[in-house]
Structures are given as structure tokens and as C-alpha cells.
Amino acid sequence: MISLGAVQAFIQYSQRFTSPVIQIAGQMNVLQSGIVSAGRVFEFLDAPEEPQLPGRPGESAPDGTAPARRVRLEQVSFRYEPGTPLIDDLTLEAAPGRTVAIVGPTGAGKTTVVNLLVRFYEIDGGRILLDGVDYRDLSREQVRRNFGMVLQDTWLFHGTIRDNIGYGRADATDEEIVAAARAAHVDDFVRTLPDGYATVLDGEASSISSGQKQLLTIARAFLADPGILILDEATSSVDTRTETMIQEAMARLQAGRTSFVIAHRLSTIQAADTIVVMDAGRVVEQGTHQELLDRGGCYHGLYHSQFSDALAP
Numbered sequence: 001m002i003s004l005g006a007v008q009a010f011i012q013y014s015q016r017f018t019s020p021v022i023q024i025a026g027q028m029n030v031l032q033s034g035i036v037s038a039g040r041v042f043e044f045l046d047a048p049e050e051p052q053l054p055g056r057p058g059e060s061a062p063d064g065t066a067p068a069r070r071v072r073l074e075q076v077s078f079r080y081e082p083g084t085p086l087i088d089d090l091t092l093e094a095a096p097g098r099t100v101a102i103v104g105p106t107g108a109g110k111t112t113v114v115n116l117l118v119r120f121y122e123i124d125g126g127r128i129l130l131d132g133v134d135y136r137d138l139s140r141e142q143v144r145r146n147f148g149m150v151l152q153d154t155w156l157f158h159g160t161i162r163d164n165i166g167y168g169r170a171d172a173t174d175e176e177i178v179a180a181a182r183a184a185h186v187d188d189f190v191r192t193l194p195d196g197y198a199t200v201l202d203g204e205a206s207s208i209s210s211g212q213k214q215l216l217t218i219a220r221a222f223l224a225d226p227g228i229l230i231l232d233e234a235t236s237s238v239d240t241r242t243e244t245m246i247q248e249a250m251a252r253l254q255a256g257r258t259s260f261v262i263a264h265r266l267s268t269i270q271a272a273d274t275i276v277v278m279d280a281g282r283v284v285e286q287g288t289h290q291e292l293l294d295r296g297g298c299y300h301g302l303y304h305s306q307f308s309d310a311l312a313p
């Protein structure tokens with residue numbers, strides 16, 4: 001098994017020249033599947049970048065707001081291991097500013113879809129389009145800088161709170177850091193700490209709750225200001241007040257951005273513009289909450305088995 005030290009070394013290594021997304025994707029993958037995948041990461045980081053295209057996809061709109069982004073997967077197929085097909089004929093579109101909720105049992109392929117969206121892996125068939133441009137006509141960096149991620153396992157590193165929020169934005173000013181923390185409802189909390197933004201986070205020994213950690217990663221996403229978000233909804237329990245703060249901060253973060261949410265909460269799923277129900281690498285159903293309920297299929301079953309208690313008046 002790969003050591004945490006190696007993971008941290010990897011993060012520091014990749015931090016020098018990549019956007020946050022790849023580090024997270026890399027970190028997830030290293031942790032999930034060990035040294036073989038780490039090899040793939042390095043191979044992947046070392047790959048030459050394709051030439052820049054005109055109309056840089058990561059560029060902010062003239063008014064300074066994050067541009068909304070359309071993402072379309074067309075008949076995508078993908079497998080991690082030769083001979084073991086996983087994603088098959090996946091077609092899915094997220095319109096600018098809309099929210100796509102991805103639901104399905106463990107092993108359905110939800111995380112895999114995220115890995116493909118941020119181009120951590122290359123697809124085997126079909127195509128993925130970012131505002132109509134095929135991923136293959138963009139460099140990985142051009143794809144990735146459009147994405148921000150707030151994942152369930154918060155990915156804070158050993159360093160100050162300031163550096164953690166500023167991760168991937170080495171040029172950020174103190175004012176920008178504080179503004180991002182305010183937007184994420186975490187500035188007040190940081191100011192209660194004796195060292196404030198200079199507080200060093202040190203993994204397990206840290207006195208910061210999981211809810212506050214999540215808010216810090218939301219602050220990081222605010223600062224990065226991406227057009228597209230990937231959110232993995234936390235299932236770990238936090239106190240009600242923090243939960244409310246997280247939900248408000250997330251909603252604010254999502255405003256005007258396209259988002260893919262690996263969703264666990266009924267409220268999120270119901271509010272999504274599109275729900276994608278996955279099973280065994282396939283999209284088995286796609287539609288709004290009401291459409292899928294009316295269809296009486298897989299989602300209907302999932303809904304009644306998982307959420308009926310929550311719904312009882």
C-alpha cells in the first residue's frame with residue numbers, strides 16, 4: 001500500500017504546475033488504487049501539452065463572473081482495465097448553469113464519470129465536449145481549469161489555512177482569501193482561532209471539525225471561481241448549524257455555475273435540473289424528479305426504498 005508520505009510528496013510535486021483538480025483526482029486515485037495508478041498519474045503529468053487554442057476556455061467573462069459552461073458526453077465508453085468494460089454508451093449533457101445530480105449504488109460509476117469529466121483518464125470511445133469543443137482538441141490543462149471540486153473527503157494539506165484556501169491560486173491576495181472565506185461562511189470561524197489564517201492544519205491532530213474543513217474547501221472553490229463544479233455531497237454527519245452553513249455556501253457557490261453533484265440528499269436530488277441514475281456503468285434513467293417518479297422505474301424504486309421515511313409527514 002502506498003504511504004501517506006508518498007501521497008503528500010506527489011501532491012507537492014504536482015502542485016508546482018497543475019490546477020487543483022488534477023491533484024485531487026490524482027490523490028483520490030492514488031488512495032483508491034495504489035501505486036499502479038500513481039504511475040499513471042506521473043505518466044499523465046509528463047505527457048506533452050497540446051498547443052493552445054484560440055478562445056481560451058478558462059478565461060473569465062468580461063464582467064469578471066465565471067462563465068457558464070456546457071458539458072456534453074456523447075456515447076462515451078471507458079474501461080480501467082482492458083477486457084473489463086465499464087462505462088458504455090454514456091450520453092449526458094449539462095447545460096450552462098444547470099445542476100446534474102448523479103445517483104446510483106456503490107460501484108455504479110459515479111466517481112468514474114467525474115474522473116472522465118476532469119480528464120483524469122482518456123475515454124475509449126465517443127467524445128466529451130466542453131462548450132462544443134472536443135476534449136481531444138484541448139490540452140488537459142485547458143479542460144481542467146474549468147472545473148472546481150468539493151469532495152466528500154476533504155483534501156486539506158499540511159499548511160496554513162490561508163495556503164489551503166489559496167491552493168491552486170498562488171497569486172491570490174489576502175483580501176481575496178478573506179472574501180472567499182466569507183462567501184463560504186468560514187471567515188468568522190477562522191477568526192476565532194488564535195492564529196487566524198496563519199493557523200497550521202496538520203491532519204489528524206487538527207482541532208478543526210469535518211464541517212469546518214468542508215467549508216474551507218468550499219472557500220477554495222470560491223477563490224478558484226470555476227465555470228463548472230463537481231460536488232460530492234457529504235454523508236458524514238455534522239451538527240445542524242454547520243450543515244446549514246455548508247448547504248448555504250454550496251448553493252451560493254453553485255449559483256451561475258454548471259454543476260455535477262454526486263448526490264445523497266433528497267433535497268439536492270429533487271432540486272436538480274437533471275437526475276442521472278447510474279447502475280453498472282450505464283445511465284439507466286435520466287430526467288427530472290417528477291419525470292422519473294412518473295416513469296415508475298429504477299428511480300421510483302430507489303426513491304421509495306431510500307427516501308420514503310424522510311418524506312413521511
Ligand SMILES: Nc1ncnc2c1ncn2[C@@H]1O[C@H](COP(=O)(O)OP(=O)(O)O)[C@@H](O)[C@H]1O
Nearest residue numbers: 033080081086105106107108109110111112113
Ligand atoms: N482506478 C480503478 N481501476 C480499476 N477499476 C476501478 C477503478 N476505480 C473504480 N473502479 C471500478 O469501477 C467501477 C465503478 O466505480 P466508481 O466509479 O468508483 O463507482 P461509484 O463512484 O458509483 O461508487 C467499480 O466496479 C470499481 O471497482
Ligand SMILES: [Mg+2]
Nearest residue numbers: 107110111112
Ligand atoms: Mg464513488
